Amino acid sequence: MRILLTNDDGIYAPGLRALRTELQKLGTVTVVAPATEQSAAGHSVTLLTPVLVNEVYEDDGTTLIGWAVEGRPADCVKLALLELLKDPPDVIVSGMNAGSNAGINVLYSGTVAAAIEGAFYKHTAIAVSLEYEKRIYDFATAAHYARQVVEQILAQKPATGSLFNVNIPVLERGPVRGVKVLPQNVTPYTEKFDRRVNPRGRTYFWASPEFACPEPHPDTDVDALNESYITVTPLQFDLTDHARLKAMANWRWQVESSPS
Amino acid sequence: MRILLTNDDGIYAPGLRALRTELQKLGTVTVVAPATEQSAAGHSVTLLTPVLVNEVYEDDGTTLIGWAVEGRPADCVKLALLELLKDPPDVIVSGMNAGSNAGINVLYSGTVAAAIEGAFYKHTAIAVSLEYEKRIYDFATAAHYARQVVEQILAQKPATGSLFNVNIPVLERGPVRGVKVLPQNVTPYTEKFDRRVNPRGRTYFWASPEFACPEPHPDTDVDALNESYITVTPLQFDLTDHARLKAMANWRWQVESSPS
Numbered sequence: 001m002r003i004l005l006t007n008d009d010g011i012y013a014p015g016l017r018a019l020r021t022e023l024q025k026l027g028t029v030t031v032v033a034p035a036t037e038q039s040a041a042g043h044s045v046t047l048l049t050p051v052l053v054n055e056v057y058e059d060d061g062t063t064l065i066g067w068a069v070e071g072r073p074a075d076c077v078k079l080a081l082l083e084l085l086k087d088p089p090d091v092i093v094s095g096m097n098a099g100s101n102a103g104i105n106v107l108y109s110g111t112v113a114a115a116i117e118g119a120f121y122k123h124t125a126i127a128v129s130l131e132y133e134k135r136i137y138d139f140a141t142a143a144h145y146a147r148q149v150v151e152q153i154l155a156q157k158p159a160t161g162s163l164f165n166v167n168i169p170v171l172e173r174g175p176v177r178g179v180k181v182l183p184q185n186v187t188p189y190t191e192k193f194d195r196r197v198n199p200r201g202r203t204y205f206w207a208s209p210e211f212a213c214p215e216p217h218p219d220t221d222v223d224a225l226n227e228s229y230i231t232v233t234p235l236q237f238d239l240t241d242h243a244r245l246k247a248m249a250n251w252r253w254q255v256e257s258s259p260s
Numbered sequence: 261m262r263i264l265l266t267n268d269d270g271i272y273a274p275g276l277r278a279l280r281t282e283l284q285k286l287g288t289v290t291v292v293a294p295a296t297e298q299s300a301a302g303h304s305v306t307l308l309t310p311v312l313v314n315e316v317y318e319d320d321g322t323t324l325i326g327w328a329v330e331g332r333p334a335d336c337v338k339l340a341l342l343e344l345l346k347d348p349p350d351v352i353v354s355g356m357n358a359g360s361n362a363g364i365n366v367l368y369s370g371t372v373a374a375a376i377e378g379a380f381y382k383h384t385a386i387a388v389s390l391e392y393e394k395r396i397y398d399f400a401t402a403a404h405y406a407r408q409v410v411e412q413i414l415a416q417k418p419a420t421g422s423l424f425n426v427n428i429p430v431l432e433r434g435p436v437r438g439v440k441v442l443p444q445n446v447t448p449y450t451e452k453f454d455r456r457v458n459p460r461g462r463t464y465f466w467a468s469p470e471f472a473c474p475e476p477h478p479d480t481d482v483d484a485l486n487e488s489y490i491t492v493t494p495l496q497f498d499l500t501d502h503a504r505l506k507a508m509a510n511w512r513w514q515v516e517s518s519p520s
Contacts, residue, residue, distance in 0.1 A: 042303035042334075043367045050456070050464045074302075074368075079465060083453055104380055106499055107303045108334075113367075120364055120448045141517075148515045156511060162504065179513035183500035188380045193343055196310070204310040205339060230515065234504035239366055240443035244422065244494035251416055253439035255408045255490065257401075 001027030001154075004080050004089035004118070008038040008073040008097060008110030011056055011066070015096035018139035019128060020065075022147035023093060026154075030089070031056070031066030032080035034110075038073055039099075041110035043117070045078070046071040053079065073114035081121050091154060092118035095128030096146055098137055100167045102129075102221040102231065103185040103213055112165055116237050122161040126150055130168045131225055142168045145176060145230060152179075153232070163235040167221060169228045180229045185220035189213050261287030261414075264340050264349035264378070268298040268333040268357060268370030271316055271326070275356035278399035279388060280325075282407035283353060286414075290349070291316070291326030292340035294370075298333055299359075301370035303377070305338070306331040313339065333374035341381050351414060352378035355388030356406055358397055360427045362389075362481040362491065363445040363473055372425055376497050382421040386410055390428045391485055402428045405436060405490060413492070423495040427481060429488045440489045445480035449473050 003023050007016045011033035023029045035054070051071040057064055067084050069076045077092065094114040101109040111127045118125035128150070130142040149166050158164075165184070169176060191211035196204055217223045221231040263283050267276045271293035283289045295314065311331040318325055327344050329336045337352065354374040361369040371387050378385035388410070390402040409426050418424075425444070429436060451471035456464055477483045481491040 037308065040305045040307045042301070042305070042373065044302040044304045044370075045300045045368050045467065047300045047467050048297065050466050051453075052458075052462060052464045054462070075467075078451070078467075079453065082451070083455060083465065104497065107373075107376065107497055108305050110304075112499075113302065116367065122448070145515055145517075149513070152511075152513055156508075158504075163501070165499075175517050176515060179515060181505060181508045181511065183502065183505060184498060186498050188382070191338070191342070193311075193339065195343060198312075202312060202314070204312045205343065206310050207305065207307050207335075207338075232508070234501040234508060235499045236501035236504075237364065237367055237499065238444060238446050239372075239425075239495045239497065241423070241494040241496035242443065244418075244496075245441060245443060248441045248492070248494060251412075251441065253409070253412055255405055255436060255439060257405075257435050 002087055002089045003027050003029045004092045005029050005031045006033045006073060006076045006094050006114045008034065008041055010034050010037045011068045015098050015130065015139050018143035019096045019146060022143040025147060026151060030085060032069060032076045032084055034073060034076060035068040035070045038110045040108045041072050042108050043074055043113035044072045045074050051075055073110035074117040077114050077117040089123060092123050092125040093128060093150060096139060096143060097129035100129050100131035100225055101127060101165065102167050102225050104188060106165060106184050115163055119161050119163040119237065124158055124160060124162045126153060126164045126166060128166045131170045133170045133172060136172055138171045141171055149179060149230060149232065165233040165235050167225050167231045169225050173228055176230055177228045179232060180224045181232045182219060182221050182224050184233050185217045185222040187213055187217055262347055262349045263287050263289045264352045265289050265291045266293045266333060266336045266354050266374045268294065268301055270294050270297045271328045275358050275390065275399050278403035279356040279406060282403040285407060286411060290345060292329060292336045292344055294333060294336060295328040295330045298370045300368045301332050302368050303334055303373035304332045305334050311335055333370035334377040337374050337377040349383060352383050352385040353388060353410060356399060356403055357389035360389050360391035360485055361387060361425065362427050362485050364448060366425060366444050375423055379421050379423040384418055384420060384422045386413060386424045386426060388426045391430045393430045393432055396432055398431045401431055409439060409490060409492065425493040425495050427485050427491045429485050433488055436490055437488045439492060440484045441492045442479060442481050442484050444493050445477045445482040447473055447477055
């Protein structure tokens with residue numbers, strides 16, 4: 001099996017390294033990942049500037065890990081599929097991200113965007129992220145779980161282009177309680193900014209890390225993850241609101257052409 | 261009516277200026293937009309660096325247009341709602357983008373992401389983009405159309421948090437034929453990269469502007485836009501594939517905890 005591995009934390013991130021080690025038990029892993037951290041890159045792509053690419057080797061200097069891309073996670077997947085890989089991958093895995101990608105964070109996530117980009121190209125793609133507390137990450141254990149989930153998803157022979165978002169819960173809270181298949185929570189987070197003034201008197205803001213989704217959201221990825229379950233959410237990328245589309249069928253429009 | 265206007269082409273972009281002029285016929289317009297071009301920024305947000313903000317005035321030096329934000333389109337909406345605006349807006353408009361945002365380009369679009377961010381905060385939000393040919397943009401005429409569409413959407417009193425994606429067709433091809441409410445096309449574009457080598461022998465790539473969605477896609481935004489219709493697509497941001505979620509109900513999972 002040929003596996004394309006990417007992420008948004010960058011090609012040297014420990015989460016990617018741990019996941020690569022585990023995925024090598026399933027097949028040949030080629031990495032095409034950003035050269036630098038691209039957290040919260042969303043589905044941005046690089047159109048305005050050139051994208052530099054570098055081969056990256058293991059410490060032996062001869063074993064090719066893959067390519068570091070000075071661009072966005074979605075750029076990595078495009079370049080891998082169109083330019084860098086000799087053969088198309090059987091599956092694309094994105095991660096393992098340092099921090100969960102659940103709820104509406106799915107839309108900010110470069111990790112998930114890379115997987116969506118793969119699905120654009122009709123490849124099966126799986127995003128994997130690890131929730132944390134106190135910035136402790138046991139990526140080895142998390143990757144061990146993630147590999148089992150990836151294996152079991154692929155064993156179901158999902159249709160080409162299937163897209164999955166996998167989150168591993170905080171491991172320090174206790175043993176993982178199992179796997180739950182649940183929808184993405186769509187309730188907004190409460191968030192805030194830290195307002196400061198620079199030495200020249202100009203206002204600037206830091207996005208505060210204190211954002212939360214406080215009320216309970218039963219039967220969603222966010223709650224199950226908090227309850228120490230691994231969550232799996234099948235995703236799609238049609239943003240059309242089909243219910244509202246139907247309701248709009250009887251709206252009447254009248255536009256005049258003359259601007260004056 | 262209070263209108264928050266943002267975009268992804270930057271606060272000084274002519275498309276935003278034209279739309280501001282038209283929207284001022286509907287109410288008080290406050291602009292919070294990126295300081296620089298953020299095309300294809302997707303739903304990226306700025307977490308790793310501080311976000312500088314500057315007040316921007318009309319040429320008279322006293323009439324406040326709004327704020328230039330050294331960040332992403334979604335940052336602008338967050339900051340507007342949480343920090344900059346004195347009163348919450350009645351509607352958020354994002355645009356007018358130089359170039360359409362139809363089909364899967366909706367997911368790359370900073371213009372649309374800004375509107376989605378507004379919907380996260382339960383505001384009604386409308387993204388507006390103008391298709392072009394040969395880099396000719398008649399933003400004044402396009403904004404005239406866009407204002408009418410915005411007006412007619414709001415006249416329907418959509419539920420708070422409603423989200424709409426509006427595209428204006430190429431105006432040079434002939435008169436606009438009307439308004440169509442249609443889903444987003446989800447067929448991938450064919451795209452390619454231009455591979456080059458820099459003077460130091462390092463490979464780099466430019467995303468080619470030649471991407472296309474060649475086959476017909478009847479009853480989607482992409483085709484109607486090509487046929488000179490203004491398209492309106494109601495959007496939502498639940499990426500869950502609910503059909504596949506149901507199909508996965510009987511998947512059995514078994515994960516072992518010990519990594520060794």
